[in-house]
Amino acid sequence: MRAFSYRYGPFPASSVVMPSYQLTINGTPQVLEVDSDMPLLWALRDVLGLVGTKFGCGIAQCGACTVQVNDVAMRSCVVRVSDIAGQSVRTIEGLADDGGLHPLQQAFVDHDALQCGFCTPGMIMNAYGLLEGEKAPSRSRINDAMEDNLCRCGAHKRIVAAIESVAEKMAKEAKS
Ligand code: FES
């Protein structure tokens, strides 16, 4: 198990005793010694160096920071590390298996479902949650589930098409 320490503020590190929280990040147990108010997004990016998860708005409005916490999509900019102690977090870095792309990642490539790519990790992690919960969501269901994840490049149609292609493949596999 690895331990990481991080603090806010100008005090010398030796003068501040941080609480510690255990989380499982992408399958690996970690101990984080961080301020109790630290948002999960900060811990992922600044403490653990998992910079795939993006900072967009910081107020739960854009979805760029979406990760899975205990298999539920959450906006990591407004979830405090202290609130999810003991739980499991999956980020975009934890999606690929054995070096290969996850089917959702591959579908985004195949459908050219990104331009700048800034929204992409959040989009994929939100879609991952949808497909874990529903094996054959319709296009309108996908639209509903993804509408609060914002893409400034206007790639939404291709994003929905990519997710739909994975949903269709999963539905076919379930029937065969
Ligand atoms: S950065 Fe978290 S929702 Fe925008």
Ligand code: FES
């Ligand atoms: S691809 Fe640029 S914000 Fe979505």
